[in-house]
Amino acid sequence: EAQVTQNPRYLITVTGKKLTVTCSQNMNHEYMSWYRQDPGLGLRQIYYSMNVEVTDKGDVPEGYKVSRKEKRNFPLILESPSPNQTSLYFCASSSRDRMTSAKNIQYFGAGTRLSVL
Amino acid sequence: TQLLEQSPQFLSIQEGENLTVYCNSSSVFSSLQWYRQEPGEGPVLLVTVVTGGEVKKLKRLTFQFGDARKDSSLHITAAQPGDTGLYLCAGETDSWGKFQFGAGTQVVVTP
Numbered sequence: 378e379a380q381v382t383q384n385p386r387y388l389i390t391v392t393g394k395k396l397t398v399t400c401s402q403n404m405n406h407e408y409m410s411w412y413r414q415d416p417g418l419g420l421r422q423i424y425y426s427m428n429v430e431v432t433d434k435g436d437v438p439e440g441y442k443v444s445r446k447e448k449r450n451f452p453l454i455l456e457s458p459s460p461n462q463t464s465l466y467f468c469a470s471s472s473r474d475r476m477t478s479a480k481n482i483q484y485f486g487a488g489t490r491l492s493v494l
Numbered sequence: 495t496q497l498l499e500q501s502p503q504f505l506s507i508q509e510g511e512n513l514t515v516y517c518n519s520s521s522v523f524s525s526l527q528w529y530r531q532e533p534g535e536g537p538v539l540l541v542t543v544v545t546g547g548e549v550k551k552l553k554r555l556t557f558q559f560g561d562a563r564k565d566s567s568l569h570i571t572a573a574q575p576g577d578t579g580l581y582l583c584a585g586e587t588d589s590w591g592k593f594q595f596g597a598g599t600q601v602v603v604t605p
Contacts, residue, residue, distance in 0.1 A: 381536075408591055419500075419582060420537070420595040427591055435592065467536050483527070483593075485536030 379404050383468050383486035390458055391494050398453045398489050400468030408471045409451040410435070410483070411443065413464040420467065426451055458493040465490050497521055498585055500596035507603055510572050515581050515599045518565045523585030526559055526566045531580040573603045
């Protein structure tokens, strides 16, 4: 079954304590991305990766790091979490759809709800 | 700053009625996608439109991409309770892989 798996699903932490949210996909997709979702703001892109060892900033990269050492994994790292990073986080992956020329079909994970106290 | 403006923010209708959700921007997008999100889950892609003026139909859902590729609409005919959810539009900029999402439209269809 095609899946994007995020762990953990729920996390409560304290300010300044480093954490990592993992993301793994089994569809051999080149592209992966991280978003945060906040009420009234929709999804905002944090970082994305076109392929292994290639990452780019989205609209809200401050306070986050990512790495793409292997194709299937794209962890999101918060070196020193702060309360304003309390949010619902989604990982997504995709590959090009060559049949219809649609450029990007994103599959999303189930989300990680993070609370920073 | 929200580059993609969705309207309305909330829509509550009776089963059998029609509804339209709008997604507008001053920016041009290379493609535009519509998603539906259920509580506790990630967004699920409904459709991608890539050509200005393109119209796509998915059963009772009709999607249109504006001629200038700056706006889009989603029309649902004879809505059913199963259509309830948060509808999100997302535009892909000229930088392949970089997406802008709208804030979403919460649709509630009551029996």
